[in-house]
Amino acid sequence: MLSYFIRRLAGAIPTLFLIIAVSFVLVRLAPGGPFDKERKVPATVEAKLIEKYHLDEPLPQQFARYVAGLAQGDFGPSFKYPDRSVSELIGIGFPVSLTLGLSAIALALAAGIGLGIWAALRQNTWIDYLCVGTAMLGIAIPNYVFAPLMTLVFGLMLGWLPVNGWGEPRHMVLPILALAIPQVATITRLTRASMLEVLNSNFVRTARAKGLPEMVTLLRHTIRAALLPVVSYLGPAVANIVTGSVIIEEIFRIPGIGRYFVQGAINRDYTMVLGVTILFGALIILCNLIADLCYSLLDPKVRYD
Amino acid sequence: MTTPQFSAMEPVLEVAGLNTLFATPEGDVRAVSDVAFAIARGETLGIVGESGSGKSQIFMSVMGLLARNGRASGSVRVTGTEILNAPVAELNRVRGARMSMIFQDPMTSLNPYLTVRRQMTEVLMTHKGLGEEAAAQASIEMLERVQIPEAGRRIGMYPHEFSGGMRQRVMIAMALLCGPELLIADEPTTALDVTVQAQILDLLMQLKRDTGMAIALITHDLGVIAGLADRVIVMYGGRIVEQAPVRDIFRRPQHPYTEGLLKSMPRLDEHGVTRLQTIGGQPPNLQNLPSGCAFRDRCAYAFDLCAAERPDLTSLGEGRARACHLPQLGEVA
Numbered sequence A: 001m002l003s004y005f006i007r008r009l010a011g012a013i014p015t016l017f018l019i020i021a022v023s024f025v026l027v028r029l030a031p032g033g034p035f036d037k038e039r040k041v042p043a044t045v046e047a048k049l050i051e052k053y054h055l056d057e058p059l060p061q062q063f064a065r066y067v068a069g070l071a072q073g074d075f076g077p078s079f080k081y082p083d084r085s086v087s088e089l090i091g092i093g094f095p096v097s098l099t100l101g102l103s104a105i106a107l108a109l110a111a112g113i114g115l116g117i118w119a120a121l122r123q124n125t126w127i128d129y130l131c132v133g134t135a136m137l138g139i140a141i142p143n144y145v146f147a148p149l150m151t152l153v154f155g156l157m158l159g160w161l162p163v164n165g166w167g168e169p170r171h172m173v174l175p176i177l178a179l180a181i182p183q184v185a186t187i188t189r190l191t192r193a194s195m196l197e198v199l200n201s202n203f204v205r206t207a208r209a210k211g212l213p214e215m216v217t218l219l220r221h222t223i224r225a226a227l228l229p230v231v232s233y234l235g236p237a238v239a240n241i242v243t244g245s246v247i248i249e250e251i252f253r254i255p256g257i258g259r260y261f262v263q264g265a266i267n268r269d270y271t272m273v274l275g276v277t278i279l280f281g282a283l284i285i286l287c288n289l290i291a292d293l294c295y296s297l298l299d300p301k302v303r304y305d
Numbered sequence B: 001m002t003t004p005q006f007s008a009m010e011p012v013l014e015v016a017g018l019n020t021l022f023a024t025p026e027g028d029v030r031a032v033s034d035v036a037f038a039i040a041r042g043e044t045l046g047i048v049g050e051s052g053s054g055k056s057q058i059f060m061s062v063m064g065l066l067a068r069n070g071r072a073s074g075s076v077r078v079t080g081t082e083i084l085n086a087p088v089a090e091l092n093r094v095r096g097a098r099m100s101m102i103f104q105d106p107m108t109s110l111n112p113y114l115t116v117r118r119q120m121t122e123v124l125m126t127h128k129g130l131g132e133e134a135a136a137q138a139s140i141e142m143l144e145r146v147q148i149p150e151a152g153r154r155i156g157m158y159p160h161e162f163s164g165g166m167r168q169r170v171m172i173a174m175a176l177l178c179g180p181e182l183l184i185a186d187e188p189t190t191a192l193d194v195t196v197q198a199q200i201l202d203l204l205m206q207l208k209r210d211t212g213m214a215i216a217l218i219t220h221d222l223g224v225i226a227g228l229a230d231r232v233i234v235m236y237g238g239r240i241v242e243q244a245p246v247r248d249i250f251r252r253p254q255h256p257y258t259e260g261l262l263k264s265m266p267r268l269d270e271h272g273v274t275r276l277q278t279i280g281g282q283p284p285n286l287q288n289l290p291s292g293c294a295f296r297d298r299c300a301y302a303f304d305l306c307a308a309e310r311p312d313l314t315s316l317g318e319g320r321a322r323a324c325h326l327p328q329l330g331e332v333a
């Protein structure tokens, strides 16, 4: 199992390299440059800057320089904040984003799985209809609509929660909800559908025919099997939360790397945008790998060796 | 639960006035209507009938395994204890312990995510209160009894590592762990290769001789019934249309439908195996059963009374009964 994990990690390196290369090129393709300000810097200063950031070198050489830096964990200097490196800035922003993302995933899994199981066990009752109906809404409404709506209701109209800022737990409530709700909805639907299928399966019928206590039939035979599709969805769910966090952090003014990304994109802070993109890419690859491993632990038909 | 006082003659299973309905958007489906029968200790009862005649749903009702939209009413007694619509906890003292069931599709009837060991030991740990190790030992012995080679090693495997026939053997072993008085086998060989079919049936009969358990054998293969059953129930449109000791039913069927079934059996004649005749027409619509005899559209003997009045299942003596308005039929030539 460990050797499989290591092999998969090694296999992810080409993917990551591709992400780096494509992002590197795409960032440079965007119109404008880091020093196009309203107030033009003097030509001599600009020449100095260009030299400092090696923008005068041919692109392949710049790329090689960048990758060599990456290999040592150096994301390069920021174009916007010349005295700070991107690694430093990410080091400040990443814990914030991680807290937000992990909380959202945890909430999405707990609520989605719980509601899905509950709805399936109460199929065609009002509980089921309520869960399914809410899930439909959660899927249909994108979070950039949902977030301002919640801000309006809970922040401005009811005044229960702060609408932006960071540092206290109450600051986290609305952003985590906004980020998690679409995933709660998707996981609820997924769990419910898979529970209904497993509940009708022949092997659950066998478990009942064996006279096992209902709890054993439910936990050992039904839920365990029903969670497999949810585990497969873990990878995409993480990807959705990561991309969602970019928007949510901007809306709620949270000092995470999602905001750096947006600011970086506006300022043409090449290294910043690249750094965050690569970090996101690596994160998604890692989470997919973990999801695959969980799946193989649950399903004996999947064997890696 | 009170210990039932039963005589040696008391049936293992006694079903009376059983009606099973499924609620569907298009109306109720009457899968089982007024079914009554009993299975004596050690007896093998065959249940035959075409697809959709209600064979499986009788025993799904008995085992409390109906689909969510199904409702059963009437009475089901297992060695004297009423279990129909009993609370699940009460039902679970009987299922898997005194009465077990094996199913048609061994490929999907075992849990693919658990080892055979887990699926077997949980039965003994639940019903007999055995510890994990003792349960595993007893399970290995049972696997050996159903002739699974290298049982000690293979018990640790997952179902997908077994062939279809081997999986059905595992299902049988699992069903027999607690020494049930009744084994319900719902078309246990339909999904298997012909050679494997014979092996599984042989195994069932050998186990029956060794243990003295009763068997309810559901099949649409009359040939299987001829070789193995003591008594036969013929189902049509959710009702029992004929009931008889096995030797009599082949010689003198008393219901036109049974007669049709016998004629459609492949037989050996001078040219080898030939399928003689099939019963024409469609099975009845269980959502809207016709008045009178449900078989009348397909019956060569039908007359006025058949449309007006439904024939009741009436005794002919000698353990025989049938539901038909005709005078008794003669012997088959």
Ligand SMILES: Nc1ncnc2c1ncn2[C@@H]1O[C@H](COP(=O)(O)OP(=O)(O)OP(=O)(O)O)[C@@H](O)[C@H]1O
Residues within 6 Å of the ligand: B022, B023, B024, B029, B030, B031, B049, B050, B051, B052, B053, B054, B055, B056, B057, B058, B067, B068, B069, B070, B220, B286
């Ligand atoms: N959940 C359900 N909802 C509606 N109708 C059902 C349901 N389950 C079974 N039925 C109907 O009940 C009738 C009897 O089904 P049953 O499974 O007992 O047939 P069977 O005699 O065992 O046939 P087969 O030989 O094909 O197994 C069938 O017409 C079937 O369509």
Ligand code: SF4
Residues within 6 Å of the ligand: B255, B256, B257, B293, B294, B295, B296, B297, B299, B300, B301, B302, B303, B306, B311, B323, B324, B325, B326
């Ligand atoms: S009752 Fe009439 S229709 Fe029904 S089987 Fe007998 S003869 Fe045929």
Ligand SMILES: [Mg+2]
Residues within 6 Å of the ligand: B055, B056, B057, B186
């Ligand atoms: Mg059936």
